[in-house]
Amino acid sequence: MEMSPLQKQRSLYRPELPPCLHGSNIHLDFGDATTVTDPLDAQSIQRSFPHTYGQPLVHFFHSPHATIPVAHSAKKKSPIRVGVVFCGRQSPGGHNVICGLHDAMKLHNPESTLIGFCGGTEGLFENKTIEITEDVVSAYINQGGYDMLGRTRDQVRTNEQIKAALNTCKALRLDGLVIIGGVTSNTDAAQLAETFAEAKCSTKVIGVPVTSYGDLRNQFVEANVGFDTVCKVNSQLISNLCTDALSAEKYYYFIRLMGRKTSHVTLECTLQSHPNMVILSEEVASSKLTLFDITKRICDAVQARAEKDKYHGVILLPEGLVESIPEVYALLQEIHDLLKKGVSVDSISTQLSPWASALYQSLPPFIKKQLLLSPDSDESAQLSQIETEKLLAQLVEAEMDARSKSGEYKGKKFNSICHFFGYQARGSLPSKFDCDYAYVLGHVSYHLVSAGVNGYMATATNLKNDVMKWRCGGAPLTAMMTVRRSLCGPGSSLVGKPSIHPVEVNLKGKAYELLVRNAEKFLMGDLYSNPGPHQYKGPGSCSKAISLSVEDQDYMGRVEEFQAYLEKVKSIVKPGCSQEVLKAALSTMASLVDILSLMSPAPKAHVV
């Protein structure tokens, strides 16, 4: 790698820290024990995680008094040894978690050692490491990608893998293991924490919420590292296409956005750049829209615009859309089941059920080939490879031609150009917000390891405000888990493993509400807005994701959530209910008290 002038300048920047991380006296305050949001899941999670379930929330605060006795504050902490690993898909800002962790460790004791695992979890299993020194940090701070250490397929699935990780941590005498990743990797972190605790291994496991999909959100986690950058890069490109469309006035751009199953990236980009139309996976799933419905909806929009003499437009689609369309999802399930049974790709089409076969045969050849790809490691289809945008563009073209022939549509010929935006955003230099947020979480991770807690996620909240007002802490990973119950095959029901699941776009949330309120104006008015390339200095350098401003940190929203959970507790606690249900309900009440405390203004000790 050769640094460009901008990269060199960026490498000189050290992010600020909030007051609770200033100085050498960081205080940790333990809250009440946590539980999970759905009391029905509590028992199952507790059974799977007996050592790490029910731990209290941790809040950091800066004690102003402690800075007075110099002798005390200058007292060095003991040196510690920490390992760090990138898990899952790269997300801009990931490097800064490591840089923050390094700087915090060296600040509190220069003898501490930070060890990076090379090539993701493979490096963890096989003890392939490098020591992360000041030189390494200087080369990667505020830069994109995960190339400081690399990554692999990154799962911790089998008992052999868990054992290998345990052996590595023991061999390296690690005090802490910091896992940087999204929902799957943080579930894996929880599993490692539990196994390590049971094996009386002294390595404490800490997870950090780093995923550009923005789907690791809950009452403890407001934002994910990388989401802000990816939305900004994509929004810039979408806006450029809006400008291009408006200049040439002859094309519809269909843009598919990376983001896995959920539509957070797509929603955020819509709010930043104001394209004409967007179709969210969550809307489709909730309204059970078919391919035909979606096509019709787009065609109606094209026709309405043509009546105003507009023959251009921009339409956003999340990559997860394909799986949210009920009949396509069912077809994919059949294909994946047949693949699992070892049926060869060439003969799958002959073994589909009659209706699935009919749907399959009706699709264009390119999409047939893509639907036959083996599923990804998380059991979902290979979303990045399935060109839903091309499928919809073709279906819309065919329908517009038909409407034209029948005389229903009298406008000019419909023309489309398709794009997929994903990899080009994922590898970007991180935005200032992601640089700061990741660096702060790196510091927080150090303090959590240093405090000896295990199975926690590093958190920073109040992110809508200046870094100086951020609050830091830790939340037990198990408190973010849910259990999914699903029908699997005829007649059999399956209770899933407790996991941290991706959170979908909340169709009752403020961000979606903002979209709905503007949908008609966006569709007809061409209110395109170009946030521009993300800036490091001057105007535009500090703005944060819109969804963070309107949704998270929204106390009213939290009150609603709080009330909904209370309602749930109320509904399950009935005459004659079991002791277990009562216990679960009590436990949820404790957790709700914690949410309430997060909602209330910070105690004075937290603010400088």
Place this chain on the structure above:
Amino acid sequence: MEMSPLQKQRSLYRPELPPCLHGSNIHLDFGDATTVTDPLDAQSIQRSFPHTYGQPLVHFFHSPHATIPVAHSAKKKSPIRVGVVFCGRQSPGGHNVICGLHDAMKLHNPESTLIGFCGGTEGLFENKTIEITEDVVSAYINQGGYDMLGRTRDQVRTNEQIKAALNTCKALRLDGLVIIGGVTSNTDAAQLAETFAEAKCSTKVIGVPVTSYGDLRNQFVEANVGFDTVCKVNSQLISNLCTDALSAEKYYYFIRLMGRKTSHVTLECTLQSHPNMVILSEEVASSKLTLFDITKRICDAVQARAEKDKYHGVILLPEGLVESIPEVYALLQEIHDLLKKGVSVDSISTQLSPWASALYQSLPPFIKKQLLLSPDSDESAQLSQIETEKLLAQLVEAEMDARSKSGEYKGKKFNSICHFFGYQARGSLPSKFDCDYAYVLGHVSYHLVSAGVNGYMATATNLKNDVMKWRCGGAPLTAMMTVRRSLCGPGSSLVGKPSIHPVEVNLKGKAYELLVRNAEKFLMGDLYSNPGPHQYKGPGSCSKAISLSVEDQDYMGRVEEFQAYLEKVKSIVKPGCSQEVLKAALSTMASLVDILSLMSPAPKAHVV
């Protein structure tokens, strides 16, 4: 359109002007009469452009004395009426030409009127206009796209169209018509200038070099508006993919870049971001590389990297590549000829010559379909629609599989992901350089109209340096023309119309030399460099295209060029040669004197 905060900030910026455009006393200095670089073309061009051929170069300079007599300098110029039109594909910065033109007009006389033609040349033919006022300028200055006026197919081809343009200019009593576009549109501008002169129409026609392809370059024109921005946006995205490739270490990214027939954008992006490999159309054409050769070259690179345990990489391809491969070009010519004869798309494959048919049948279905598309307005294939990157990725995969089977290749499976970058860069907010350059050219256009010259291109040179050191002037459009002689069908030779032709990447130029010198290091060393998103303030906001720094303004290169032309003159002037050749040679000598004067340091009057 709704302006984002960054867009609002940008709209407040007014680009600087070089000293020769300061104040109210701009002096124009006429040089010697120009001719064309190839003396053999002179006669043909003179015959086609009797009124506008052989006009002198124009240089602007600022007279410091003239500012002393206040009464004189405050003397207003007479109000003028100017029309302006966007021609051809949108290019970032285009709006600023209009904004600069507007500001210059109003500065010298607030009574002057600027009229914009809506929808490109269609607006010119049909007299569809808006008046461009201060309010319009405020909404579009420093913004991307062409949406202030829009554009259409934008050709001035038929006599009817030329007549329509003439009628419009007469009806509007225009003193000047400013045409913003690339090679084709500036050729059209020259034609309009000639026709207007012949018809004794008082409207003076001025062209402005605005094309993101960067292919309108010659001894008078150093750079094109939009090229800098497009290269910066693309380089950022390419760099992001380099970072992504290096992080995941499992994919080869094949990236096709928009740029029409020439590879300037691709070369520039390579120099900015250092991907592993690039294949330029000009190299392929010059070495007559076949599809097989190119595939083999990429496979050898993949294999060499695999031997160093590297399974990732980034490969750039210009969209024009497909037409530069000899056998594919010949196939395309056959297809286009059949289409011209009215053969239907479905039956073309049956009417190809045996070898063309064999090549066609060997190609994957998706590319077959794309090759059958009707040619673009400039007779070339629909380059943006032909996915050469997918074709090459498939051919490389097949060849690597074959090598694997034969035991020649022992590495891991080759995996690729394909991208096309074009529209998303073309619609970008312009870089600072493009904002400034376009705005200055707008001012220059005003002064050329005001001086009453006709058939000129507005120029600014010495662009490698600060705006304060730029030199401004005008060069006759006919002096940039060449005549192409080509074989067309068996036995018949065709002399083309005199035109400004796209200039190819100079394989003996400094920029290409820089690439060749680094090619091996780029291939094996992963020296990826990320210029980052383009910045408006602070570090990274002012750098210019590398090719501008290393190539243009390169006096040594110009000396070589000068010597080469001298050699040519020497070789044609022989005992017994015709009067015509002698005349052409003399004329070329005059032009060479002009080149020499451009090369020599500016006279004192030009520098403040």
